[in-house]
Amino acid sequence: MSKVTQDHLNVNGTKFTIDDSWLGESLLYTLREQLGLYGSKNACEQGECGSCSILLDKALVCACLVLTGSAIGRDIKTIESLAPEGSLSVIQQAFVDAGAIQCGFCTPGLLVTIEDFLDDNAEPTELEIREAISGNLCRCTGYGRIVEAVRIASKASTDTQGTADDGN
Amino acid sequence: MTATETYKVGARSGVGVSSQRPDAVPKATGEFSFSSDLSSHNMLWGKTLRSPHPSARIRNIDYSEALAISGVHAILTASDVPGKNLFGLEHPDQPVLADDIVRYAGEPIALVAAEHPEIAADAISRIHVDFEVLNPLVDAESAVTADPIHPEGNVIRHLVIDYGDPTSSGDVTVEGTYEVGMQDQAFMGTESGMAVPSPDGSVDLYISTQWLHSDQNQIIEALNLPEDMVRLTLAGVGGAFGGREDVSMHVHLCMLALHTGRPVKMIYDRNESFLGHVHRHPAKIWYRHHANKDGLLVKVEGKIILDGGAYASTTSAVLANACCFSTGPYKVDNAQIEGWGVRTNNPPCGAMRGFGNVQTCFAIEAQMDKIASALDIDPVELRLKNALEPGDQIITGQKITGAAPVKEVISSLADHPMPEPAINDLLARPGGTGRTTDQKHVKRGVGFAVSIKNLMFAEGFDDSSEALCEVNDGSVAIHTACVEVGQGFVTLVHQIAEEVLGVSDITVIPADTSIGSAGSTSASRQTWMSGGAVLKACEAVVVNLIEQIAEEEGVKYENLDGALVSEDGTKTIPIAEALRGRSFQEKVVHRHAPTFPLDEKGQGNAHVSFAFAAHRAVVDVDQELGLVRVVEIATSQDVGRILNPIQAVGQIEGGITQGLGLAVLEELVMKNGVIQNANFTDYLLPTALDTPPIEIASLIEEPEPGAPFGAKGIGEPPTISSTPAVVAAIRDATGLDLRRVPVRPEDIALE
Numbered sequence: 001m002s003k004v005t006q007d008h009l010n011v012n013g014t015k016f017t018i019d020d021s022w023l024g025e026s027l028l029y030t031l032r033e034q035l036g037l038y039g040s041k042n043a044c045e046q047g048e049c050g051s052c053s054i055l056l057d058k059a060l061v062c063a064c065l066v067l068t069g070s071a072i073g074r075d076i077k078t079i080e081s082l083a084p085e086g087s088l089s090v091i092q093q094a095f096v097d098a099g100a101i102q103c104g105f106c107t108p109g110l111l112v113t114i115e116d117f118l119d120d121n122a123e124p125t126e127l128e129i130r131e132a133i134s135g136n137l138c139r140c141t142g143y144g145r146i147v148e149a150v151r152i153a154s155k156a157s158t159d160t161q162g163t164a165d166d167g168n
Numbered sequence: 169m170t171a172t173e174t175y176k177v178g179a180r181s182g183v184g185v186s187s188q189r190p191d192a193v194p195k196a197t198g199e200f201s202f203s204s205d206l207s208s209h210n211m212l213w214g215k216t217l218r219s220p221h222p223s224a225r226i227r228n229i230d231y232s233e234a235l236a237i238s239g240v241h242a243i244l245t246a247s248d249v250p251g252k253n254l255f256g257l258e259h260p261d262q263p264v265l266a267d268d269i270v271r272y273a274g275e276p277i278a279l280v281a282a283e284h285p286e287i288a289a290d291a292i293s294r295i296h297v298d299f300e301v302l303n304p305l306v307d308a309e310s311a312v313t314a315d316p317i318h319p320e321g322n323v324i325r326h327l328v329i330d331y332g333d334p335t336s337s338g339d340v341t342v343e344g345t346y347e348v349g350m351q352d353q354a355f356m357g358t359e360s361g362m363a364v365p366s367p368d369g370s371v372d373l374y375i376s377t378q379w380l381h382s383d384q385n386q387i388i389e390a391l392n393l394p395e396d397m398v399r400l401t402l403a404g405v406g407g408a409f410g411g412r413e414d415v416s417m418h419v420h421l422c423m424l425a426l427h428t429g430r431p432v433k434m435i436y437d438r439n440e441s442f443l444g445h446v447h448r449h450p451a452k453i454w455y456r457h458h459a460n461k462d463g464l465l466v467k468v469e470g471k472i473i474l475d476g477g478a479y480a481s482t483t484s485a486v487l488a489n490a491c492c493f494s495t496g497p498y499k500v501d502n503a504q505i506e507g508w509g510v511r512t513n514n515p516p517c518g519a520m521r522g523f524g525n526v527q528t529c530f531a532i533e534a535q536m537d538k539i540a541s542a543l544d545i546d547p548v549e550l551r552l553k554n555a556l557e558p559g560d561q562i563i564t565g566q567k568i569t570g571a572a573p574v575k576e577v578i579s580s581l582a583d584h585p586m587p588e589p590a591i592n593d594l595l596a597r598p599g600g601t602g603r604t605t606d607q608k609h610v611k612r613g614v615g616f617a618v619s620i621k622n623l624m625f626a627e628g629f630d631d632s633s634e635a636l637c638e639v640n641d642g643s644v645a646i647h648t649a650c651v652e653v654g655q656g657f658v659t660l661v662h663q664i665a666e667e668v669l670g671v672s673d674i675t676v677i678p679a680d681t682s683i684g685s686a687g688s689t690s691a692s693r694q695t696w697m698s699g700g701a702v703l704k705a706c707e708a709v710v711v712n713l714i715e716q717i718a719e720e721e722g723v724k725y726e727n728l729d730g731a732l733v734s735e736d737g738t739k740t741i742p743i744a745e746a747l748r749g750r751s752f753q754e755k756v757v758h759r760h761a762p763t764f765p766l767d768e769k770g771q772g773n774a775h776v777s778f779a780f781a782a783h784r785a786v787v788d789v790d791q792e793l794g795l796v797r798v799v800e801i802a803t804s805q806d807v808g809r810i811l812n813p814i815q816a817v818g819q820i821e822g823g824i825t826q827g828l829g830l831a832v833l834e835e836l837v838m839k840n841g842v843i844q845n846a847n848f849t850d851y852l853l854p855t856a857l858d859t860p861p862i863e864i865a866s867l868i869e870e871p872e873p874g875a876p877f878g879a880k881g882i883g884e885p886p887t888i889s890s891t892p893a894v895v896a897a898i899r900d901a902t903g904l905d906l907r908r909v910p911v912r913p914e915d916i917a918l919e
Binding site for chain 1: 177186188189197200205593596861
């Protein structure tokens with residue numbers, strides 16, 4: 001029989017009490033089916049498609065390849081944390097504006113990846129963008145509008161940064 | 169001009185602008201609910217036991233050990249199928265669960281419902297099936313005469329097109345045999361859904377699919393239930409591309425839910441997804457083209473074999489497309505074409521974007537380049553010389569009565585500027601940062617290809633879509649059973665309703681089986697069919713509105729550009745304003761012009777409308793290692809009229825990328841009937857680095873008569889001639905013949 005453990009999962013700043021029967025699950029399954037955080041997607045569950053991309057202690061990983069037991073006490077950030085409810089982050093807004101979303105199944109994973117990427121490289125070239133998102137498969141778009149969304153977002157971030165600096 | 173510079177989503181709606189998808193924000197936040205995100209109180213997980221053998225007899229199934237596992241609630245086999253143990257998209261020939269024989273590796277045999285997916289998987293591994301393994305039939309050519317593997321025989325369809333004078337001949341002939349490997353739709357969201365039973369013995373199925381009513385018709389036969397006891401609602405679909413047109417887990421989920429009395433959810437993992445849906449037909453195609461000295465086609469002879477795998481699915485219709493369009497977008501007075509769609513013990517094949525035209529287009533375009541080379545004519549000029557024009561006949565004797573801007577498509581693309589020479593960036597080099605070559609060993613090539621695609625269902629199928637437009641005091645709700653798979657139909661519903669009614673408060677009611685069929689989201693048909701139904705339903709509201717006002721005021725109004733204008737011209741009321749305080753409910757069924765079957769010579773008006781596209785590919789090739797980098801693909805396409813520019817671009821870029829995949833990456837590798845690479849590690853989809861910038865040279869807007877707003881379907885053409893364009897470019901760079909797709913490194917380096 002399963003029982004509640006002393007362990008917690010720290011997801012998006014919230015501490016979740018977990019059941020010890022979850023420890024052997026993939027973190028993706030636990031996030032989705034136990035905690036109801038369905039934003040991370042399950043397209044291959046073998047680390048090839050990037051649709052379950054999350055940040056684990058600020059490192060970009062595929063949640064499907066992480067054992068829930070190994071994520072105890074670590075800082076987990078999922079798509080659900082990208083923007084406060086009712087608003088969109090810069091890159092989310094850029095996806096909407098650029099027409100980067102079709103079926104949308106790859107979208108959350110791409111957004112987490114790009115958010116992480118733009119943190120490190122605020123003004124990427126087109127090839128750098130393509131390299132950065134090459135671990136995230138998309139079958140609908142051919143990536144054209146996605147690359148465009150990253151361009152829009154990187155420009156917006158740079159502009160905002162510029163304005164903020166001027167203001168200060 | 170690149171597409172990038174042209175399009176941006178705007179807030180304005182109506183037809184012809186890039187209005188925003190209504191589901192864009194929930195998809196960006198992760199809140200959008202896909203079929204794999206469903207959950208319910210007391211829910212069980214379903215799992216399928218599949219045959220590891222492509223051909224075997226089942227002697228015995230022992231599931232006692234599996235059933236004894238704690239948390240396992242049901243194990244079902246063929247004897248538990250309540251109704252007919254057969255289903256099929258065009259006709260029922262495939263068991264819901266294999267009874268005594270399995271005919272392909274991956275065929276479902278037994279079902280488990282358990283408390284947790286891992287318990288279900290454990291139970292599956294403890295079901296013991298005693299197989300008598302048989303020799304599989306895996307060669308499509310020998311299937312024609314081999315012992316039948318199915319009671320219906322091995323030849324699903326044999327089609328002959330006998331057009332013009334068979335004795336005619338040209339000054340030159342070119343001949344070739346071509347092969348197309350098995351491509352997969354590889355939609356990102358795998359098959360998933362949930363069935364919820366009711367105490368009255370009925371069931372609700374929430375499922376990702378392409379055609380709710382076709383699913384329902386097949387499920388009720390297998391469950392032996394009346395239509396109103398099997399209700400389907402569309403759950404969020406993560407792409408489709410043809411692979412969801414057939415029933416997969418639908419009956420299985422309903423059986424498990426009805427048996428256990430609990431909601432049952434199922435998600436195929438990627439491996440099972442590859443086993444659980446139909447693929448693009450592998451093809452072997454022989455052609456002999458005859459042309460005169462000027463390069464005009466005189467006659468085309470062809471033989472086409474499509475491997476349908478173990479069950480029929482849509483093989484018959486795919487073969488019809490392959491044969492009807494086996495001479496491409498070109499005028500030719502004589503054709504002798506023979507095609508076979510056959511059964512083998514390979515995985516079943518059916519619908520995938522391009523539907524039969526992809527296979528023949530690859531071979532046709534290679535042949536056109538051979539004619540150009542034999543006569544020393546520029547390949548683009550040769551295509552222009554032979555291009556179909558309005559009023560011309562295709563080889564089924566059908567006259568093209570609509571728009572056919574083939575020459576405009578070709579010329580506008582040929583005139584488009586070429587990309588810059590190779591840049592010295594490792595990421596832009598074949599082999600990338602692996603530093604497998606240096607720039608001076610990289611060869612560049614250019615290839616050109618053109619395609620034709622029929623739009624909508626064919627050969628006499630009664631093709632319809634129903635739409636309901638409900639108006640309540642200025643707000644509008646639209647209901648259809650049209651499946652949104654990502655293509656953007658939901659956006660078009662908003663745009664069409666706003667265009668006609670001038671109202672921006674529009675709701676799209678979820679697609680389900682409580683309204684009449686919308687047909688399938690396939691065949692580039694939903695904008696025309698369900699878009700047409702929505703348009704007519706909204707227009708019917710306006711007609712009723714005018715009648716109502718006439719009764720009330722005694723004044724007759726006319727609808728002029730979204731406003732009601734009184735007969736004497738003194739009063740004008742915007743429709744949105746006139747709708748305030750009123751209620752309407754209009755339901756209409758929309759049909760396209762009828763089509764007809766092909767006769768014994770393959771002649772007849774079997775198709776509704778045609779769309780054309782051209783692609784020009786530029787590649788860099790490292791011939792020593794056989795690595796290809798596609799540098800750019802440019803395109804022009806015949807679109808009728810663009811209803812939403814940014815969605816049109818999305819369809820074109822995505823479709824071209826799937827064509828690129830077939831050209832150089834994607835193939836389900838078969839070994840004696842068993843797929844060797846049913847996973848994303850070994851089945852290679854184009855990544856963002858494999859995909860080049862896509863240049864849209866021109867979208868030709870020549871409105872199509874009979875089409876709502878004149879818009880042609882745009883989803884399939886991008887996938888068709890992009891493949892031969894890439895391969896032609898590799899031939900140009902390497903001088904190799906390359907008669908097979910995908911082109912593998914070994915085909916280049918070891919030749």
